[in-house]
Amino acid sequence: MTFGKKLWMTLFIFSIIAVGAAFGLAYILYEKLYVESVKSELVEAAENLSADYSGGDLDKEFVKQVNWFSEKSSFEAFAVHNPRELAACIPYEADYETLIGPEEREKLLKNEMIEKTGHSDRFNRQIISVIYPLLDDQQLKGIIYLYIPLERIDELVSSLIMFWAAGAVLLMTLLLYGGLKWSRYVTKPLENMKNTAVRLSKGDYKARVPAAGEDEFGQLAQTFNEMAEAIEKEDEQRKTFLATISHELRTPLSYIKGYSEAAINGIGNSKHQLSIIYREAVRMERLVNDLLELIRLDSGKMHMEKTFLPLADLVYRTTDIFRLKHDSFELDVDEEIIVNGDEDRLSQVMTNILDNAVRYSEKNKPIYITLKREENDVKWIVRDTGAGMPEEEIPQITNQFYRINKARTRQDGGSGLGLSIVKQIVEKHGGKLLIESKAGAGTTVTVILPALTEGGGEK
Amino acid sequence: MKKIMLAVFFLLSGCSPAAFEPVQSNTFAAVLTLQEPGLTFVNERGKVLAEWALDELYTGGLLFNETILLYGAELDHAVLYSVKTGKELGKWPVPLGVTGAAFINETKEVAFSVKKDGTVHFFNSRGRETAKVKTGSYPQTMLEYKEKLYVINYQDTVLSEIEVHSHQVDRTFAIPTSSAGLAVNTAKEEIWVGGHGYGAEAGETIHVYSLRTGSLTATVDAPVMPTAFAEKDGYVYAASHGSNNLYAFNSERKNTAKTEAPANPFSVAVLGDCIVSAGYDSGTISFYKKRTLEKTKTIDIGKGPFMIFVKEGE
8 A cells, every 4th residue: 555545544534533523522512512401491490390389299280280381381291199100009010101110219209300311111202301309208299290302302403413414524525535635745755756766776867856845755855866966976986987097097008008019110219118118017007006905995995904103203214215206305203103003004195195295396395294293183294385286176186086187197197096095094093184285385284193192092 | 278168167157147136025016128128126116126137139028926937029939037036947949929928827828929820829837838729810918817818919800719728719809900908807797908000090999898798898988099908906907108198997997097107108007006107218117096096106117118017915
C-alpha cells in the first residue's frame, strides 16, 4: 500500500470516527438535554399535582382533577388508588399484570419517585414516565402516573435525524474527496523524490527534485538536491581526474616517444635527447608515485608509523636537500619541539611545501622557515616572497592536479598533487593546513600540528 | 495439613449448624418476615423474645408441638426447628412450589399445598409423605376443622374439603377466584373466605358458606381485600390489606369494630387477650384489644412481615 493510500485510509477512518462521535454526542445531548428536560417537566407536574393530596383515601375529586390535567396538558396523567394495581398483593402471586412491580412499590413506599424511559408493556409503547407516590404515614394510598409517549419525541427529532444523516453523508463525501486531494498534495514531494532517486540511480546525475516549500518535505527535497549535486560534482571530479591523469601521463610519454624516435633515427644530439627522455621518465615516475601515495591516503590504506619526533631535525635535513636548488633560507626553529608523527610522511610534507616555495621563488630571495610552539599547537611555517597567487585560487590549491599556471609548463610544473598529499598527511596527524598568499608578494604555508605534552600525550 | 484441618473444621461445623436463640415462653407470637428473611418472637406485651435471622427465603411456616416448620415456594425442602432449643431438628424433602401448610391435629399430619401439581401432600411427623390428593389450580390457604381440611385453590373457583383420614376430597364449594384467607365461625358452623378480587378489580367482601349445606349463605363487607382472618370466642377478625383496615365481626357477622391496621397487613392473629396484625409495608406489628380493636402498641419487627404464628400456653 502506498503512503498516499495509507494517509487517505487514516483520514477515512478518522472521519468515520468523527462522524460517529458527532452522532454519539448528538444522541447524548438528546438523551441528556431533551429527555431530561421532559422528565423534569413530568416531575414538576407530578409534584404540583401531588401537592393537592392531603392524606387519607384518594377521593373522586382528586382523580378527576388529575384527569382534567391530563386532558389539558401534553402529558398523559392519571391517579391510581386500586391496591391491586399498586402491587399490594405481593407476595401473593398476581394473576394479572400490575401497573407497578414489587421493587417499584418498595421505592414508592420510601417516598421515592420513579422515573423510567423505555418500553411499557401496559401501554405497549415507548414512554418516558414518572410515578409519584401518594403516601399517608407509611401507607401507599395511591400514585400519580405521568407519561409521554417517546414516539412523540422521536417524531420531533426524526426530521433532525434526516438532516443529520444528509449532513453526515455530505460531510463524509467532502472529507473523502478532500482527503484524497490532500493526501495527493501531501505525498507529491515524496513521489517526486522517489522519481528523482530512480533517475539518479540510473546515472542521470543532473536529476533534481522540484522545490517544495519550507516544510519537512521541502527541507528533505533541498537536502536531497544537495546530495545529488555532491554526487554530480564527485562524478565530474572523477572524470576530470581521469582526463588529467591521462593528459599528465601522455605529455612525458610523447616526449619520450618523440626523442627516442629521433635518437633511433640518429637525428640531433643524442645525449641531449637521452637527458630529456630521462627527465621525463623521472617526472612520470614521480607522478605515478604521487598518485599511488594519494590513492593510499585517500582510501585510508596508508599506514602511519608514529613516533616521538624532534621536528627541528627534520626541518634542517630537508632544508639542506634544497640548498642545492635555492640559495637563501632563513630558519627560526625551536629545537625543543617534539611531535608524535610518521617521520617519512612529515618529511614528505616538508619536501612538498619547500618544493613549491623553491619552484615559485627567485633563487636568491630568502625562504623563511619557522618552527614554534603556540600554546598546544606546533606551528610550522614556510613563507616565500615569490610569485604568490590570487586569493580566490587558495581554496582550490589543495585540489588534485590544480595548478596556478594552467599552461603546465614543464619548467615550473609539478605533478599538481603535492599540496593534496600534504593536506591529507597533515589531517591524518590531527593537524590543519593553512595557506595565505598574495599574487606577486609570496605565499605562506602553515602546518599546525598538535603539540606533545610533558606526559607524552597530545593536546 | 492446614488444609485438612480446615476441611475437617468445615465438615464438623457443616454437620452441626449453630442453634438459634431458644424461646422458653409458652405464649408468644412468631412473625415471619420475607424481605429480610427471619423470625421474630414476641410476647403479649410486645417484648421481643428472640430474633432468628434465616439464611433461606421461607415464604411460610407452621407452628406445632413446640416446633416450627418452615417452607419456601422455591425450596425443595422444609426445615423443622425446635422453638425451645432453637436447634434444627431435620430437613423434610418436599415438592417444589409449596404455597401453604396446615397441621392436622386429628391425624398429627402436616399437609402441604403445592402449586405445581395442584395437589395437597400429606406428611407424617417424621417427614415422610403418606398421601396426596389433587384439589385444583394453585392450592394455597388451608384450615383444619372437625376432621376436615379446607383448601382454597387460588387460581381456581373451587374450595376443596378433604377428609383427613381418607385424604379424599369429599366436597367442593364454588368460590371466587384469587380467594385467600379462611376462618370458621364456630358458632354458626360456617366458613369465611376472603379474597384479593379478580383481575384489576379489588375484592371488598368476605364470602360466607354454610358448612352444613356448602352453599353461600352471606357476604360480609370488609374492604379492601380481606385476606387474613383470626377467630376467637365467636368473633372473627379480618385484615384487609388493600385499605389497611382491621375488622371485628361478632358471631352474627355484624361488624363491631373497625380500625386502621399497619400498612399492608397480610396477617392477623389472636395472642392471649390481644389481636396482633403485621404490616408488610411498614415493617411493624400492632397490638389491639379484643373486640374493640383499640390499638395498644406498635413495634418494629423487620422488613416485610408476612405471617404470624401463635402459641398459647398449655
